Amino acid sequence: MVLAAPPLADAxxxxxLALLARVxxxxxxxxxxxxxxxxxxxxxxxxxxDLGKLHPETDTDIPRMQxxxxxxxxxxxxxxxxxxxxxxxxxxxxxxxxxxxxxHADVFRPGLSADxxxxxxxxxxxxxxxTIENGSALDNELDALDAYWDLGVRLMxxxxxxxxxxxxxxxxxxxxxxxxxxxxxVIGRMNRLGMIVDLAHVSPKVMHxxxxxxxxxxxxxxxxxxxLCDHPRNVPDDVLxxxxxxxxxxxxxxxxxxxxxxxxxWHRPAKDQxxxxxxxxxxxxxxxxxxxxxxxxPKATLAQYCDHVEYLAKRIGHDHIGIGSDFFGGxxxxxxxxxxxxxxxxxxxxxRGWSEENLAKLASxxxxxxxxxxxxxxxx
Numbered sequence: 001m002v003l004a005a006p007p008l009a010d011a012x013x014x015x016x017l018a019l020l021a022r023v024x025x026x027x028x029x030x031x032x033x034x035x036x037x038x039x040x041x042x043x044x045x046x047x048x049x050d051l052g053k054l055h056p057e058t059d060t061d062i063p064r065m066q067x068x069x070x071x072x073x074x075x076x077x078x079x080x081x082x083x084x085x086x087x088x089x090x091x092x093x094x095x096x097x098x099x100x101x102x103x104h105a106d107v108f109r110p111g112l113s114a115d116x117x118x119x120x121x122x123x124x125x126x127x128x129x130x131t132i133e134n135g136s137a138l139d140n141e142l143d144a145l146d147a148y149w150d151l152g153v154r155l156m157x158x159x160x161x162x163x164x165x166x167x168x169x170x171x172x173x174x175x176x177x178x179x180x181x182x183x184x185x186v187i188g189r190m191n192r193l194g195m196i197v198d199l200a201h202v203s204p205k206v207m208h209x210x211x212x213x214x215x216x217x218x219x220x221x222x223x224x225x226x227x228l229c230d231h232p233r234n235v236p237d238d239v240l241x242x243x244x245x246x247x248x249x250x251x252x253x254x255x256x257x258x259x260x261x262x263x264x265x266w267h268r269p270a271k272d273q274x275x276x277x278x279x280x281x282x283x284x285x286x287x288x289x290x291x292x293x294x295x296x297x298p299k300a301t302l303a304q305y306c307d308h309v310e311y312l313a314k315r316i317g318h319d320h321i322g323i324g325s326d327f328f329g330g331x332x333x334x335x336x337x338x339x340x341x342x343x344x345x346x347x348x349x350x351x352r353g354w355s356e357e358n359l360a361k362l363a364s365x366x367x368x369x370x371x372x373x374x375x376x377x378x379x380x
Contacts, residue, residue, distance in 0.1 A: 003054070003056050003064075003337070003338065003340075004064075004335075004336075004337040004338045004340055004341045005334070005335070005337070007335075007341070007343065007344045007347065008344075008347070010347075012347040012348070012350040012351045013343065013344070013347040015347070015350050016343045016344075016346035016347040016350060017069070017343055019346060019356060019359060019360070019363075020069035020342075020343055020346065020363065021069075023359075023360045023363050023364060023365075024071035024072060024117050024118060024120070024121040024363065024364040024368075025068070025069050025070050025071055025072070025323075025342055025363045025364055026070075026071065026072035026073070026074070026117060026322065026323070026363065026364040026367045026368075027068075027070060027072070027073050027074065027323055027324065027325050027339075027342070028074050028219065028221040028222060028251035028322055028323065028324030028325075028367065029074055029076060029131070029133075029200070029221040029222040029251070029253070029324040029325065029326045030060055030073060030074065030075055030076065030325060030326070030327045030328075030339070031075075031076050031078055031133075031326070031327065031328035031329070032060045032075055032327070033075055033076065033077060033078070033093045033096045033097050033100075034076070034078045034093065034328065035058055035060070035328065035329040036049045036051075036096060037092075037093065037096065038329075044092070044096055046096070046099050046100065046103050047103075051100065051103070051104060052104070052107075057329075058329040058338075059327040059328075059329060059332060059337065059338040059339060060327050060329075060338065060339045061339070062104065062107050063340075064338050064339040064340040065107075065126060065339045065340075066107070066126075067339075067340035068339045068340045068341060068342040068343065069342060069343060070126050070339070070342065071117055071118075071120050071121040071125075071126060071127065071364065072111060072116075072117040072120065072126065072127045072129065072364065072367075073111075073126050073127070073128055073129065074111075074129040074131050074155060074221065074324075075097050075100075075128060075129065075130060075131065076093075076131050076132070076133040076157070077090045077093035077094050077097065077130065077131065077132045077133065077137070077153070078093065078133040078134065078160070079093075079132065079133065079134035079136055079137045079160070080134075080160070081134065081136070081159075081160050081161055081162035081164070081169075082136075082162060083136070086134070086136040086137045086138075086139055087137055087138070087139040087141075087144065089137070090132055090134075090137035090148075094130060094132075094148070094151055094152075094153065097128065097130045098130075098151075098152070100128060101128060106125070107125060107126060108125060108126050108127070108128040109123065109125050109126070109127055109128070110127070110128060110152060111127035111128050111129035111130075111154065112129075112152060112154060113154075113371065113375065114368040114371040114372050114375075117364060117368060118368075129154050129155065130151070130152050130153050130154065131153060131154065131155040131156065131157065131198070131221070132148060132153055132155075132156045132157065133156075133157040133160060133198075133201075134157060134159055134160040134164075134201075135156055135157070135158045135159055135164070135166070135167055135183075135186060136159070136160075136164045136165070137156075138186070140165055140166070140182065142182075142185055142186065142189055145186065145189050145190060145193060145195065146189075146193065148195075149193045149194075149195055153195065154194075154195060154196060154371075155195060155196040155197075155198050155219070155221065156190065156195060156196075156197070156198060157198040157199075157200055157201055157221065158183070158186070158197070158198065158199065158201070158202050158206065158210075159201050159202055159206075160201050161201065161276050163175045163176070163203075165180070165182070166179065166180040166181075166182040166183035166186065167179055167180070167183050167202060167206055168202065168203040168205060168206050169201055169202065169203060169274075170201055170202060170203045170204070170232040170233050170274075170275075171201070171232055171233060171274045171275050171276040172274055172276065173274065174203060174205070177205060178203065178205035178206050178208070178209040179205075179206050179209040179210065183206075183209075184209070184213055187210055187213055187214055188213075188215075190216075191214060191215045191216045191374075191377055191378065192378055193378060194216075194374055194375045194377070194378030194379075195374075196216075196218070196219055196370070196371065196374050197210060197214055197216070197218040197219070198218070198219050198220070198221045199218055199219070199220050199223075200219075200220045200221045200222045200223045200233070200253075200324075201233065204236055204238075204239055207235070207239045208239065208242075211239070211242050211246050211248075214246070215377050215380075216373060216374040216377035216378070217246060217247040217248050217249065217370045217373050217374060217377075218246065218248050218249075219248060219249040219250070219251060219322075219367075219370060220235055220248075220249070220250045220251060220324075221251050221324045222251060222253035222255070222324035222325070222326035223235050223250060223251070223252075223253060223258070223324075224252050224253055224255075224258045224259060224308045224312075225237075225240070225252075225308050225311045225312055225315070227311065228261070228307060228308055228311055229257075229258055229259060229260060229261045229264055229308075230261065230264065231257055231258050231264050231275055232274060232275045233255075233258055233275065234258055235250055237315065240312070240315050240316050241315070241316075243316045243320050244316050244317050244319070244320050247320075247369075247370065247373055248320060248370070249320055249321065249322050249366050249367060249370050250312055250316065250320065250321055250322070251321070251322035251323055251324030251367070252305065252308050252309045252312060252321065252322070252323060252324065253324050253325065253326045254305060254325045254326060254327065254332055254333055254336050255326050255330075256299070256300035256331055256332070256333050257300075259300040259301075259304050259305050259308060259333060260298060260299070260300035260301075260304055260333075262298035263297060263298045263299070263300050266290060266294060266297050266298055267287075267290070267297075269286065269289075269290050270283060270286040270287060270290060299333065299334050300333035300334070301333055301334045301335055302333060302334065302335025302336050302341075302344055302345065302348055303335070303348065304333070305333060305335075305336060305345070306345065306348045306349055306352065309321060309345075309349065309362070310349075310352065313358070318358040318361055318362070319361060319366055319369075320366060321361075321362055321366060322362060322364075322366050322367045323342065323345065323362065323363070325339070325342075327339060335348075346359055346362075346363065349362070
């Protein structure tokens with residue numbers, strides 16, 4: 001991976017920078033803690049993995065987050081599907097994120113509420129919100145949610161790429177025809193705590209099940225529109241049509257195969273029927289074979305990403321969209337290659353005629369509203 005190409009430095013880009021000087025920017029999902037954990041040299045040691053320097057081999061570090069004008073960042077404690085000790089792995093990732101607060105207190109402040117984003121913006125810092133990506137981290141213990149809440153976790157993605165004991169994944173065979181009974185208890189407890197329910201990765205049936213029962217707004221922290229790209233990780237129209245009625249939020253993501261139908265189609269020979277890499281497949285060898293027969297992989301672009309944002313805005317309204325990069329050290333689209341490129345998204349939408357009011361909603365206003373609504377529902 002290389003650093004982002006220089007942005008198109010036109011009047012729209014200057015307006016984007018001026019807007020983000022005033023308005024907080026929130027990114028709904030980034031897997032940096034897992035990248036640090038996997039780094040062969042650092043192995044999770046922040047003293048070795050210096051976040052204060054550029055890491056051109058990946059996509060996120062402090063210099064590029066600051067260049068990207070972030071005021072709120074949701075970092076994920078990602079738990080690999082079928083991990084033998086999911087709770088322990090989640091706790092290790094939470095500990096790593098808490099060490100980021102400690103090692104870089106001049107850059108980050110703990111993110112626990114919407115007010116922390118606005119405070120961070122005034123301070124010139126970034127509110128770091130901790131999330132869990134994959135509800136298997138509960139180890140089927142409902143009270144574990146309370147413990148995670150007390151540690152500072154404010155959002156949980158219900159599953160990842162595999163279905164588990166109580167939730168069906170969008171990219172796996174269903175086990176429960178949606179959300180199991182325990183899963184419904186999980187939603188109730190999250191509502192009472194004030195923890196945001198994240199429906200990225202879940203099956204459409206689970207999406208409908210949660211929309212039926214949740215007493216608080218829900219989010220898709222990193223998903224796009226299925227109608228523009230038919231990857232099962234994206235949100236279908238029949239679900240999108242319920243989002244506004246539940247005051248929810250879809251945060252459009254940068255993952256190339258969720259943006260570009262051509263990229264998605266190119267990859268199909270290396271995926272199973274659910275859009276997931278089959279277990280045991282040599283992925284690099286499979287991609288090389290696809291390239292040999294079909295040519296180079298089509299690239300996703302900033303323009304295509306903004307097509308998703310605009311589709312979502314038209315389908316569910318400007319009050320119900322946000323940005324969720326899902327930077328994880330993998331392939332990224334042209335024009336939004338790393339955490340420095342968020343202003344390029346705002347600039348492209350300015351070129352398309354978006355108002356400052358709607359850009360401010362996309363940047364953070366909608367997520368701040370949802371966070372406050374979830375907290376209010378818990379108080380009730």
